[in-house]
Amino acid sequence: MKRLFALLTAIGLAAMTLVAPASAGTVISVDLWDAGADMTMVDNMRIKDHPDLSKAPMGIKISQATVPAGEITFNAINSSKDLEHEMVIAILADPDKGLPYKESTGRVDENKPGMNIGEIAELEPGESASLTVTLKPGTYALYCNVPGHYASGMWTILTVK
Numbered sequence: 001m002k003r004l005f006a007l008l009t010a011i012g013l014a015a016m017t018l019v020a021p022a023s024a025g026t027v028i029s030v031d032l033w034d035a036g037a038d039m040t041m042v043d044n045m046r047i048k049d050h051p052d053l054s055k056a057p058m059g060i061k062i063s064q065a066t067v068p069a070g071e072i073t074f075n076a077i078n079s080s081k082d083l084e085h086e087m088v089i090a091i092l093a094d095p096d097k098g099l100p101y102k103e104s105t106g107r108v109d110e111n112k113p114g115m116n117i118g119e120i121a122e123l124e125p126g127e128s129a130s131l132t133v134t135l136k137p138g139t140y141a142l143y144c145n146v147p148g149h150y151a152s153g154m155w156t157i158l159t160v161k
């Protein structure tokens with residue numbers, strides 16, 4: 001009887017293993033895009049400007065803007081035909097302040113705390129890459145830190161619940 005119980009337990013555990021959902025985390029598709037060689041870059045589309053990003057010459061499009069906390073995989077493609085782009089993850093403490101930006105370089109200051117907690121570094125046009133990170137609940141910005149791109153609207157906001 002004991003042996004039968006042990007056998008049934010073993011079968012039960014095996015069955016549970018088979019039906020248990022995979023803990024693969026969330027997968028987000030990321031499109032790093034721009035409007036092409038004829039686009040005009042701008043300087044007034046940072047987060048703090050609360051711009052209309054539908055008018056931006058370049059941007060970051062994500063498949064889900066709100067995701068559960070935990071493991072998150074970003075599958076990014078640079079769909080530009082002309083330019084390098086990248087995706088950097090920052091903690092966005094206050095959307096009214098945005099990210100620390102240096103006019104002199106046209107870039108976000110990645111040395112400030114929380115401004116780079118993970119990145120997919122420069123991708124050539126057409127190139128893809130993936131990044132898996134573990135994120136706590138909070139508000140994050142995904143941005144491109146190629147000079148001038150953040151100010152041209154190349155960012156998006158990700159909410160982790």
Ligand SMILES: [Cu+2]
Pocket residue numbers: 058084085086144145146149154
């Ligand atoms: Cu870019």
